[in-house]
Amino acid sequence: MRKALTIAGSDSGGGAGIQTDLKTFAALGVYGTSVITALTAQNTLGVHGIHAVPAPFVAAQLEAVLSDIPVDAAKTGMLQDAEIIRTVASVLAARNFSQLVVDPVMVAESGDRLLREDAVDALRTELLPLALIVTPNLPETSVLIGHPVATIAEMTEAAYEIHRLGPRYVLVKGGHLQGPETIDIFFDGKKVHRLPAKRLASNHTHGSGCTYAAAITAYLARGLEPLPAVRAAKQFITAAIAHGFPVGGGYGPTNPMAGLWHDAESVRIPRELAAAAKLIRHSDLKTILPADKQLVLLYCRDEASTPADVAVLTMTVAEERDRPQAEAIQWGEKTNMAEALLAARQKSPQLQALLAFPELPGLAAAAKAARGTPAAFGTVPPENASGLLLLSQDGQFLLFAVTPQDAVRKLLELLALAVSDTFK
Numbered sequence: 001m002r003k004a005l006t007i008a009g010s011d012s013g014g015g016a017g018i019q020t021d022l023k024t025f026a027a028l029g030v031y032g033t034s035v036i037t038a039l040t041a042q043n044t045l046g047v048h049g050i051h052a053v054p055a056p057f058v059a060a061q062l063e064a065v066l067s068d069i070p071v072d073a074a075k076t077g078m079l080q081d082a083e084i085i086r087t088v089a090s091v092l093a094a095r096n097f098s099q100l101v102v103d104p105v106m107v108a109e110s111g112d113r114l115l116r117e118d119a120v121d122a123l124r125t126e127l128l129p130l131a132l133i134v135t136p137n138l139p140e141t142s143v144l145i146g147h148p149v150a151t152i153a154e155m156t157e158a159a160y161e162i163h164r165l166g167p168r169y170v171l172v173k174g175g176h177l178q179g180p181e182t183i184d185i186f187f188d189g190k191k192v193h194r195l196p197a198k199r200l201a202s203n204h205t206h207g208s209g210c211t212y213a214a215a216i217t218a219y220l221a222r223g224l225e226p227l228p229a230v231r232a233a234k235q236f237i238t239a240a241i242a243h244g245f246p247v248g249g250g251y252g253p254t255n256p257m258a259g260l261w262h263d264a265e266s267v268r269i270p271r272e273l274a275a276a277a278k279l280i281r282h283s284d285l286k287t288i289l290p291a292d293k294q295l296v297l298l299y300c301r302d303e304a305s306t307p308a309d310v311a312v313l314t315m316t317v318a319e320e321r322d323r324p325q326a327e328a329i330q331w332g333e334k335t336n337m338a339e340a341l342l343a344a345r346q347k348s349p350q351l352q353a354l355l356a357f358p359e360l361p362g363l364a365a366a367a368k369a370a371r372g373t374p375a376a377f378g379t380v381p382p383e384n385a386s387g388l389l390l391l392s393q394d395g396q397f398l399l400f401a402v403t404p405q406d407a408v409r410k411l412l413e414l415l416a417l418a419v420s421d422t423f424k
Contacts, residue, residue, distance in 0.1 A: 024240075044253070102134045
């Protein structure tokens with residue numbers, strides 16, 4: 001297994017630094033090791049305190065890792081002060097470490113400073129000459145070269161200037177630019193490459209620089225050359241921001257696990273829909289519903305926002321030769337049912353499943369008795385709804401629930417109540 005090392009600070013909020021670096025390594029199939037340079041009391045709103053790790057202990061951590069574990073690539077993040085920078089540079093230089101990504105972390109997303117001003121010279125003279133790739137954003141680029149950088153042309157010129165400080169490759173990140181795209185500039189010493197991506201309307205950018213640099217490091221560890229590693233990492237960070245976490249009251253963190261979760265849900269969701277279909281076929285519904293009447297099961301991803309995140313299974317209660325008929329699960333169908341599920345989730349995010357079926361006598365009354373919320377089709381459920389929500393339109397009921405199997409069980413409970421003495 002490939003191995004990577006992060007040399008950075010700890011973020012108690014879990015969104016940046018060591019925490020997001022290790023998540024990123026794991027998400028990309030790389031074993032992660034770590035050297036902690038500082039402890040921060042931090043959340044999405046800001047940094048409330050910093051406790052630097054003594055430089056000798058930073059060195060001890062580095063030596064412990066490198067003397068035992070063959071690290072394929074490493075990155076630096078928050079290094080806090082000049083002594084720590086010199087210590088890290090000294091250990092890495094003594095070992096002729098060549099696969100080093102330097103993320104010159106200076107300021108947190110909240111605006112709090114993470115690198116002492118007197119440490120900038122040490123960063124320029126001690127660490128950058130050891131870097132394979134350096135990854136400054138625009139504020140960091142401005143500090144490194146000593147003048148403001150605010151345009152693509154200035155980013156390109158800055159890449160040349162930083163390259164003269166010693167790193168073999170320079171990635172100037174353009175996330176702070178205005179416009180519909182985020183354009184990064186990658187300079188390999190001879191040629192400038194523009195790396196564009198669509199700008200996302202998201203505040204989930206806490207730890208984005210750490211995540212980006214960690215992804216580059218992981219791809220280097222896996223054997224990619226610098227430019228392909230950066231291109232792949234650009235796609236990774238774009239997805240991580242798109243699926244960021246709405247936690248806390250400030251800048252939410254990126255989600256390095258987005259790709260893994262997406263792949264896992266692509267397996268889990270069809271499996272759960274199939275299990276719900278089996279529940280239907282082994283229930284008494286086949287004695288109530290005509291064999292040709294369709295039921296529709298919908299189940300969406302945890303972070304669903306568009307119909308592309310919704311899986312749809314259309315079925316009947318009929319069985320052939322005691323075996324379930326084949327069903328095709330479709331993703332991304334833009335239907336009223338998908339829109340209704342997404343609308344319900346805006347106020348009640350726990351509602352991820354919907355079961356649509358023909359109206360049945362007594363069911364609305366049963367839902368009222370069970371403290372459900374019968375309403376017109378398309379009405380958004382109340383805040384933090386319980387999950388027993390029955391909407392109707394044109395002879396069809398929609399039942400919302402947490403999972404597809406939960407929806408089926410709720411339907412069967414309502415049917416049992418509907419045919420009881422109360423509603424005869």
